[in-house]
Amino acid sequence: MLAYLLDEAATLDLGKQIAQCCPQTQFTIHLEGELGAGKTTLTRGLLRALGHKGNVKSPTYTLVEHYSLATRPVFHFDLYRLIDPEELDYLGLDDYLSNKSLCIIEWASQGGDYLPKPDLIITLSYHKQSRHVKIEAVSAQAKIVYEQLETIVVDSG
Numbered sequence: 001m002l003a004y005l006l007d008e009a010a011t012l013d014l015g016k017q018i019a020q021c022c023p024q025t026q027f028t029i030h031l032e033g034e035l036g037a038g039k040t041t042l043t044r045g046l047l048r049a050l051g052h053k054g055n056v057k058s059p060t061y062t063l064v065e066h067y068s069l070a071t072r073p074v075f076h077f078d079l080y081r082l083i084d085p086e087e088l089d090y091l092g093l094d095d096y097l098s099n100k101s102l103c104i105i106e107w108a109s110q111g112g113d114y115l116p117k118p119d120l121i122i123t124l125s126y127h128k129q130s131r132h133v134k135i136e137a138v139s140a141q142a143k144i145v146y147e148q149l150e151t152i153v154v155d156s157g
């Protein structure tokens, strides 16, 4: 699915919709797109919808930020500065994949084979002053999310 995101509010809203559709099982989202395309904005919308109140900053230097929310644990990765995918070994990724966690990974392409396989791949791109977003469902459970999203995105014009 390709959709149009007019402004920051639209990107935040897509994040919120994804949060609402995600299954309660472990779920991984890869976020792709150039610098400034809106990956962190989408993550912010998603985290707010799950009850997070504070700031959401890209964990560019720490690689991962953990949000211990009432609904489920969320891990927000930003791998922009990752030099060698092997560095991910030291993060103890297995711990992140247990327990209904939601993993959102910016610059997932930098992580190579060390990362969990995506359920959903979201690619943001510049379109004039706005953005385009491509959403791809990889796993069977993501296809269910995708179908709900498609309805919402189309309905909202």
Ligand SMILES: Nc1ncnc2c1ncn2[C@@H]1O[C@H](COP(=O)(O)OP(=O)(O)OP(=O)(O)O)[C@@H](O)[C@H]1O
Pocket: 005, 006, 007, 008, 009, 010, 011, 033, 034, 035, 036, 037, 038, 039, 040, 041, 042, 058, 106, 129, 130, 131
């Ligand atoms: N649909 C949109 N239309 C126009 N501007 C947007 C849209 N979505 C987000 N933005 C703006 O784009 C800017 C960059 O967003 P953001 O920080 O989320 O990008 P990013 O992809 O995470 O960048 P980086 O690769 O540096 O981490 C912000 O100022 C944000 O408000």
Ligand SMILES: [Mg+2]
Pocket: 039, 040, 041, 058, 078, 106
């Ligand atoms: Mg970012």
